[in-house]
Amino acid sequence: xxxxxxxxxxxxxxxxxxxxxxxxxxxxxxxxxxxxxxxxxxxxxxxxxxxxxxxxxxxxxxxxxxxxxxxxxxxxxxxxxxxxxxxxxxxxxxxxxxxxxxxxxxxxxxxxxxxxxxxxxxxxxxxxxxxxxxxxxxxxxxxxxxxxxxxxxxxxxxxxxx
Amino acid sequence: xxxxxxxxxxxxxxxxxxxxxxxxxxxxxxxxxxxxxxxxxxxxxxxxxxxxxxxxxxxxxxxxxxxxxxxxxxxxxxxxxxxxxxxxxxxxxxxxxxxxxxxxxxxxxxxxxxxxxxxxxxxxxxxxxxxxxxxxxxxxxxxxxxxxxxxxxxxxxxxxxx
DNA sequence: CTCCAGTTTAGATGAAATCCGATCTAGGAG
DNA sequence: CTCCTAGATCGGATTTCATCTAAACTGGAG
Numbered sequence: 001x002x003x004x005x006x007x008x009x010x011x012x013x014x015x016x017x018x019x020x021x022x023x024x025x026x027x028x029x030x031x032x033x034x035x036x037x038x039x040x041x042x043x044x045x046x047x048x049x050x051x052x053x054x055x056x057x058x059x060x061x062x063x064x065x066x067x068x069x070x071x072x073x074x075x076x077x078x079x080x081x082x083x084x085x086x087x088x089x090x091x092x093x094x095x096x097x098x099x100x101x102x103x104x105x106x107x108x109x110x111x112x113x114x115x116x117x118x119x120x121x122x123x124x125x126x127x128x129x130x131x132x133x134x135x136x137x138x139x140x141x142x143x144x145x146x147x148x149x150x151x152x153x154x155x156x157x158x159x160x161x162x
Numbered sequence: 163x164x165x166x167x168x169x170x171x172x173x174x175x176x177x178x179x180x181x182x183x184x185x186x187x188x189x190x191x192x193x194x195x196x197x198x199x200x201x202x203x204x205x206x207x208x209x210x211x212x213x214x215x216x217x218x219x220x221x222x223x224x225x226x227x228x229x230x231x232x233x234x235x236x237x238x239x240x241x242x243x244x245x246x247x248x249x250x251x252x253x254x255x256x257x258x259x260x261x262x263x264x265x266x267x268x269x270x271x272x273x274x275x276x277x278x279x280x281x282x283x284x285x286x287x288x289x290x291x292x293x294x295x296x297x298x299x300x301x302x303x304x305x306x307x308x309x310x311x312x313x314x315x316x317x318x319x320x321x322x323x324x
Numbered sequence: 325c326t327c328c329a330g331t332t333t334a335g336a337t338g339a340a341a342t343c344c345g346a347t348c349t350a351g352g353a354g
Numbered sequence: 355c356t357c358c359t360a361g362a363t364c365g366g367a368t369t370t371c372a373t374c375t376a377a378a379c380t381g382g383a384g
Contacts, residue, residue, distance in 0.1 A: 041381060043331065062371080077333045082372065084331095095307065098260055102371060114309065118316035127312060140317035147276065149261065149309045150289060154280035155302035203350060205362065224340080239364045244341065246362090264340065 038091035048072035059104035200253035210234035
């Protein structure tokens, strides 16, 4: 059976479309301040995870983050990665990108752009946000489907003050 | 630890916003023709699965489809549900809606609208497609994030003729 | 320095999805 | 109608992603 999208973490290359990534400023030391700014306790694990994002990585799965952060903090547990990512999410440091397969994370500073997923190989590319009409996709990319996902609080939850 | 979104299949209510669902026309007998139109072999399992969508269900998880279709075809295997949904996807009968938790499926005829996910309870609602600017969301819904996902073939895959 | 709320850990647990070989069957050919 | 085979299904194991739990640890306020 043919895979519509594979489950393996798979390398997630980025398409270089004009806007070079504002190279992450988070050094090991800078990460501490960044954490404190967001009211988060500073721990070696959190710094290591935050620093992983400062590379030119783009979107990362929890597993990729775990693998890379383990280089800094060998005893790191997977649960800690998930806990930390949830904290970062709450603090607005990262945002989630859901698709098929594993959930991906990227710096919230990188937000504003949209995503293109290849229906054949499953890879995820960034798309220039300059208006949904002018997709600014490199030639050769063929859009088959477009889906807009809004996220926030529904009527019931917002009235319950969640 | 608080759940950002639960994993349970969860009831997926639909927001009634003006456009009443074009009630599915697939009866058990009509389903056969619909399958043939798409070049798919007609089997009891496929008919049962297709009929599940003709209810007023909206988005359904593979598990919900399995549960409901089992009423018609008790020996139905989960793998068959996944295989069939993949075939339906390829044939353009259904489309996928990815979010957190299980992947959901809906009739492709219902396509064109977008989705709103509640970040507190995880429920998924339909959003009127009349322009992304005029969301046509019922009062009380608070949009925190917007993400547009394009899907299709990337440069490499489209040149390889996938 | 001391203390404790908040963090982290290892391993168990759970859910979604897929794989695989054996078996069955829809529907075209004869 | 019957036969035949490509394609569909079965069922149960497996894989992957994510979360939970309880015990141990620690950042940083005081």
